[in-house]
Amino acid sequence: QVQLQESGPGLVKPSETLSLTCTVSGASITSYYWSWIRQPPGAGLEWIAYLYYSGSNNYNPALKSRVTISLDTSKNQFSLKLTSVTAADTAMYYCASPSKDGYKYAFDMWGQGTMVTVSS
Amino acid sequence: QSVLTQPPSVSGAPGQRVTISCTGSSSNLGAGYSVHWFQQLPGTAPKLLIYGNTNRPSGVPDRFSGSKSGTSASLAITGLQAEDEADYYCLSYDTSLSGVFGAGTKVTVV
Numbered sequence A: 001q002v003q004l005q006e007s008g009p010g011l012v013k014p015s016e017t018l019s020l021t022c023t024v025s026g027a028s029i030t031s032y033y034w035s036w037i038r039q040p041p042g043a044g045l046e047w048i049a050y051l052y053y054s055g056s057n058n059y060n061p062a063l064k065s066r067v068t069i070s071l072d073t074s075k076n077q078f079s080l081k082l083t084s085v086t087a088a089d090t091a092m093y094y095c096a097s098p099s100k101d102g103y104k105y106a107f108d109m110w111g112q113g114t115m116v117t118v119s120s
Numbered sequence B: 001q002s003v004l005t006q007p008p009s010v011s012g013a014p015g016q017r018v019t020i021s022c023t024g025s026s027s028n029l030g031a032g033y034s035v036h037w038f039q040q041l042p043g044t045a046p047k048l049l050i051y052g053n054t055n056r057p058s059g060v061p062d063r064f065s066g067s068k069s070g071t072s073a074s075l076a077i078t079g080l081q082a083e084d085e086a087d088y089y090c091l092s093y094d095t096s097l098s099g100v101f102g103a104g105t106k107v108t109v110v
Helices: none
Strands: A003-007 A018-025 A034-039 A046-051 A057-059 A067-072 A077-082 A091-097 A114-118 B009-012 B018-023 B035-040 B047-050 B064-069 B072-077 B086-094 B098-101 B105-109
Touching: A003 A091, A018 A034, A018 A091, A018 A114, A034 A067, A046 A067, A046 A077, A046 B098, A057 B098, A077 A091, B009 B018, B018 B086, B018 B105, B035 B064, B047 B064, B072 B086
Parallel strands: B009 B105
Antiparallel strands: A003 A018, A018 A077, A034 A046, A034 A091, A046 A057, A067 A077, A091 A114, B018 B072, B035 B047, B035 B086, B064 B072, B086 B098, B086 B105
């Protein structure tokens, strides 16, 4: 069974960089497309970006200028960096992946999420 | 405001059938891109209910079904149960926005 676990600081100061890691167990990080998704408190879901080990990637245009995603195959992890954060970046951040071939956005594997608050 | 429009809420009595619409445009659903549906219970991560417009992952009850036509898609829940009370989101690909979620629909079992 594939498990995803997000980790990272729960509190980030405005203008700083948010850094999160998703550790994958039960599957190789080279097997699937890996996405980050976020959900502000009381609001809906927002897809951030995906990455495949081959380098194939895609970003939400609204966040692209501030987002970096990467894979660490040696640790079976993938990461998110979001620069110049503001209060609007306060959200639950999920890592997720689709196991269905041909469906990059059919996320059937999810982490439990990690809450990140942007505040001084 | 999302490019995929969902009703904010729908409600139904136990045993009834409810539908949730997801209306897009020629840059997403109308362009032939698949729609996926997720259920989010309070305090939990979303769960995939329907993928590729009509397909149910294993373990999802057949009370849940999906359809798509042109620029619109729908999720139907038949035989509504108390445990179906949750938020539901559609998701598709948009040629300008990449992956995009609908704003979500709260289903209430009255």
